[in-house]
Amino acid sequence: MTEISSAREKIALYAKSLFDRGLTPGSSGNISMRLSDGSFLVTPTGSSMGFLDPGRISHLGSAMELISGDAPTKEIPLHSAFYDTRHGTGAVVHLHSTHSVALSLMPDVDPDNVLPPLTAYGIMKLGKVKLLPFFMPGDDAMGEAVRGLAGKRTAVLLANHGPVVAGKDLESAIYAMEELEETAKLAVLLRGIEANGIGQADVERLVKRFDIQWDD
Known part of the structure; x- marks a missing residue:
């Protein structure tokens, strides 16, 4: 099996695993992955993550031009922004997961660090998650907002839309995305409760021990 067929x-x-667990409904969400030759695979526009035909997944060149497969997601500017600015990005995952979207609607979250420090792995796998404002789906401005972060964030949360996570490979991006949604779920469940989160001193210890990019 070739690299491209295996990656597809x-x-x-x-994608089916994410869909089957209700993490991105209908035809929402998209995934991209960088291949060894610098080209990309991207889930097609209007497709359901639960019913992808591997052979129709979009294959794009290094400049994001279509080589084969169906037309790619309209969120290409969002994906390319991570590849262009964050060194070592090998995959990008964008979902419309319920609890992450719910957290993006809360009026009192910190837009510079939207996930509260509730679990060690939420900090370790994601660092600080930036809340970006609302954009029209497919708007180039989403990509520009990510570029404005200059590669300093591995994950962002688009207000009223959903999370986007970059990873060194597909597995890393998927696992980090799952951690983001679970942390957001905890944050929503604990609204109005004085929960015992991780203290600042322990956050700093985690950041130092696991070499997490934290300061902007």
Whole structure:
């Protein structure tokens, strides 16, 4: 099996897992992955993550031009912004997961660090998650907002829309995305409760021990 066919199968497998667990409904969400030759695989526009045909997943060149497969997601500017600005990005995952979207609507979250420090892995796998404002779906301005972060964030939360996570490979991006949604779920469940989160001193210890990019 060639690299491209194997990668297409892997994207379809992970996408179905996300869909089956209710993490991105209908035809929402998209995934991209960088191949060894610098080209990309991207889930097609209007497709459901639960029913992807691997052979129709979009294959794009290094300049994001279509080589084969169906037309790609309209969120290409969002994906390319991470590849262009964050060194070592090998995959990008964008979902419309319920609890992350719910958290983006809360009026009192910190837009510079939207996830509260509730679990060690939320900090370790994501660092600080930036809340970006609302954009029209497919708007180039989403990509420009990510570029404005200059590669300093591995994840962002689009207000009224959903989370976007970059990783060194597909597995890393998927696992970090799952951690983001679970942390957001905890944050929503604990609204109005004086929960015992991780203290600042322990946050700093985690950042130092696991070499987490934290300061802007």
